[in-house]
Amino acid sequence: MENPIVKVEHLYHRYTTQWAIEDISFEIDGSGVVGLLGSNGAGKSTTMNIICGVLKQTQGKVFINGIDTLKHPVAARKYIGFLPQKPPLYPDLTVDEYLRFCAEIHWMDRKKIKTAIGEAEERCGITHMKDRLLRNLSGGYQQRVGIAQAILHDPKFVVLDEPTNGLDPNQILEVRQLIRDIAEERTVMLSTHILSEVQATCSTIKMIEHGRVVFSGSVDEFDSYIEPNTLYATFDLPPLPDELMAMPGIRRAESVGSHGVRLTYDGDRDTIKLIIRESVARGWEMTEIKVEKSSMEAVFAKLSGK
Numbered sequence: 001m002e003n004p005i006v007k008v009e010h011l012y013h014r015y016t017t018q019w020a021i022e023d024i025s026f027e028i029d030g031s032g033v034v035g036l037l038g039s040n041g042a043g044k045s046t047t048m049n050i051i052c053g054v055l056k057q058t059q060g061k062v063f064i065n066g067i068d069t070l071k072h073p074v075a076a077r078k079y080i081g082f083l084p085q086k087p088p089l090y091p092d093l094t095v096d097e098y099l100r101f102c103a104e105i106h107w108m109d110r111k112k113i114k115t116a117i118g119e120a121e122e123r124c125g126i127t128h129m130k131d132r133l134l135r136n137l138s139g140g141y142q143q144r145v146g147i148a149q150a151i152l153h154d155p156k157f158v159v160l161d162e163p164t165n166g167l168d169p170n171q172i173l174e175v176r177q178l179i180r181d182i183a184e185e186r187t188v189m190l191s192t193h194i195l196s197e198v199q200a201t202c203s204t205i206k207m208i209e210h211g212r213v214v215f216s217g218s219v220d221e222f223d224s225y226i227e228p229n230t231l232y233a234t235f236d237l238p239p240l241p242d243e244l245m246a247m248p249g250i251r252r253a254e255s256v257g258s259h260g261v262r263l264t265y266d267g268d269r270d271t272i273k274l275i276i277r278e279s280v281a282r283g284w285e286m287t288e289i290k291v292e293k294s295s296m297e298a299v300f301a302k303l304s305g306k
């Protein structure tokens with residue numbers, strides 16, 4: 001059986017006396033984008049830095065494609081591309097010079113470097129900037145160069161620490177599209193605390209709080225983590241909220257505009273059926289009824305204990 005691209009086993013780290021992360025374990029496999037979520041200081045960067053071999057864990061193991069990162073760090077790193085929170089760019093180099101330098105520190109085969117740089121530049125939409133000094137690039141282009149260095153050696157696993165931080169809204173959209181593109185043929189893990197970013201780019205989520213994994217699953221599972229208990233209905237001849245509150249299973253009712261009503265209910269499908277029957281019987285002329293899920297923000301707040 002093939003090894004998962006990443007396996008983290010009982011990972012602990014402390015910088016000083018307190019644990020920054022405690023007993024983190026997970027596996028990641030297949031292509032797509034995994035979102036690493038968590039509040040400020042939750043332990044995302046610590047986890048990513050350890051996985052990428054730039055920080056040595058206090059305890060626990062990381063395997064990249066089955067390779068133990070402590071025993072064989074150089075072999076493991078061949079499979080990893082990493083864009084840290086602060087991209088390691090050298091402002092006095094041109095894009096081409098910088099990517100050549102990165103290829104050399106990845107010990108890439110010299111004969112393949114030129115082609116690899118050309119491909120990475122094309123992929124990241126920076127070919128026309130290849131002779132520009134990095135200091136003269138906009139934040140969005142600098143981020144693309146950072147992503148280009150992370151995919152230059154064609155790694156199976158790419159780690160991006162807050163890749164859209166500091167970009168303007170247009171640059172954010174472009175970089176997210178680029179991330180989705182590069183995740184078509186490899187696994188990408190990105191950290192963020194922007195929930196719309198997770199919805200726009202990720203297929204699965206791992207959430208860390210106080211150094212521990214508090215959620216692991218699909219974006220849909222995250223969305224449905226809080227049992228939905230709100231209904232939204234519209235009527236051509238809406239009833240008074242009190243009429244709805246008198247029905248079994250309805251806890252609250254409030255009017256929204258001239259035709260809408262938001263209802264807090266007991267979560268039972270029979271309550272929805274009852275509202276529909278009553279609407280017909282009493283001539284309220286219902287035009288829509290839907291279950292409203294909790295927002296990602298509400299799920300995030302619940303999981304982070306806030």
Ligand SMILES: Nc1ncnc2c1ncn2[C@@H]1O[C@H](COP(=O)(O)OP(=O)(O)OP(=O)(O)O)[C@@H](O)[C@H]1O
Nearest residue numbers: 015016020038039040041042043044045046047193
């Ligand atoms: N070099 C360091 N020395 C001491 N403590 C540190 C160091 N780096 C991080 N920490 C602490 O470790 C904990 C986890 O930090 P980490 O940077 O991993 O969190 P994060 O989830 O990436 O946060 P953010 O979203 O703010 O980047 C925090 O309490 C942080 O203060």
